[in-house]
Amino acid sequence: MGGIEFLKGHGTQNDFVLLPDAPGRLDLTPERVAALCDRQRGLGADGVLRVVRSSAIGLGSEAEWFMDYRNADGSAAEMCGNGMRVFARYLVEAGLESGRDFAVGTRAGDRPVRVHGDNTVTVHMGPARITGTSVAVVGERELSGVAVDVGNPHLVSTLDDDVAELDLREAPRFDRDFFPNGVNLEFVNVLAADALRMRVYERGVGETRACGTGTVAVVAAALHLAGTDTGSSTVDIPGGRVAVTVERGASTLTGPAEFVARGELDESWWNGLGR
Ligand SMILES: N[C@@H](CCC[C@H](N)C(=O)O)C(=O)O
Numbered sequence: 137m138g139g140i141e142f143l144k145g146h147g148t149q150n151d152f153v154l155l156p157d158a159p160g161r162l163d164l165t166p167e168r169v170a171a172l173c174d175r176q177r178g179l180g181a182d183g184v185l186r187v188v189r190s191s192a193i194g195l196g197s198e199a200e201w202f203m204d205y206r207n208a209d210g211s212a213a214e215m216c217g218n219g220m221r222v223f224a225r226y227l228v229e230a231g232l233e234s235g236r237d238f239a240v241g242t243r244a245g246d247r248p249v250r251v252h253g254d255n256t257v258t259v260h261m262g263p264a265r266i267t268g269t270s271v272a273v274v275g276e277r278e279l280s281g282v283a284v285d286v287g288n289p290h291l292v293s294t295l296d297d298d299v300a301e302l303d304l305r306e307a308p309r310f311d312r313d314f315f316p317n318g319v320n321l322e323f324v325n326v327l328a329a330d331a332l333r334m335r336v337y338e339r340g341v342g343e344t345r346a347c348g349t350g351t352v353a354v355v356a357a358a359l360h361l362a363g364t365d366t367g368s369s370t371v372d373i374p375g376g377r378v379a380v381t382v383e384r385g386a387s388t389l390t391g392p393a394e395f396v397a398r399g400e401l402d403e404s405w406w407n408g409l410g411r
Contacts, residue, residue: 139400143226144179147218147393148346149375153181154226160192166210167410172401173208182344183207185219187226190241197241201227205242207340215244215287217348221257221393224249244287251393258390261349262287264356264382272321273309274302279323282357286387289319289339290353294361299323299335304343320347324354332358333372345375352387355380 140162143154153172155162164186172178186204190197193204203223205216224240227233228251239246248260267283272293281293291310295302308321318339325333334354336347351371359367359382368381378391 139403140406142179142399142401143395144181144397145222145226145393145395146375147221147348148373148378148391150183150216150218150344150346150348151181152183152185152216152219152222153179154185154187154222156187156226156230158187158189158192160188162186164204164206165410166206168406169206169210170208171409181208182338182341183213183216183219185216185223187223187232193241195241195243197246199239199241199246201232202241207338208342209340211340212243213288213340215242215247215261215349217259217261217286217350217352217389218346218391220247220249220259220348221389221391222395224251224257224259225255225393225395227251242287255393256390257393258388259348261352261387261389263385264352264387266356266360268314270311270314272323274304274323275306281321282360283314283319284353284356286349286352286356288349289315289317290322290350291315291319292322292324292354292357294324294326294358299325299333302335304335304337307342308337320350320353322347322350322354322357324358326358327372329362330367330369331372332369335374346373346378348378348389348391351378351380352382352389356382356387 184206190202236251265285279293281291321337336350
């Protein structure tokens, strides 16, 4: 095998390793993903985005390209909003899409995107469905929350005190009967009707500096608690700010997509990792 190309990028500091693999030939095991994402023995990232033709992955997407997203622990997830912005910008800059409006396949379904000229991207995130209520436990605190499905599962807890003060060094607990496949946990302050502040503890990763699906979930939950299902809000996360619109059966996420490096993986390192 020749050198394995990679790019490193981020969306509001939720960071990713992109692996271009059009024909789907890479043996991307959970061990290799975890090693790539490790910040000491690998490149370091919250997740991996494999750029593969939908026809090569065979998951029924009608889009030409499929975002094969993996969490830092090696698990696959349905969707990644910040990753999608970086992925879409890559497709345009690599000449793999000729226009700026196209759809990308994900395990949550095909997602239309628009890549703007200023390196921001709008992603049509699909429906944000309220699925009930549950509880997150942070240390000794029980925080009730609204469960939201954005293709992947979220539990949004609204706090009166500053989310910046929350101690997320240990993984918060949640109801495994309610979320048998795990859950992304968001903690939010409502600053105004159209301004939220959020921290997130991601399934398969830990605390990250942003989560795109999470920002859609917190806007949907805030609207739900205000007695409506339609509205727009900015969401401030530790890594920056995004804009979210939620409507009945649809939502959009707009924010930046940045590249920081590109290169080749060391082949002997890659080949020596557990398969
Ligand atoms: N950071 C992502 C979400 C990635 C997947 C998540 N950890 C899960 O397991 O569902 C985003 O920007 O949406």
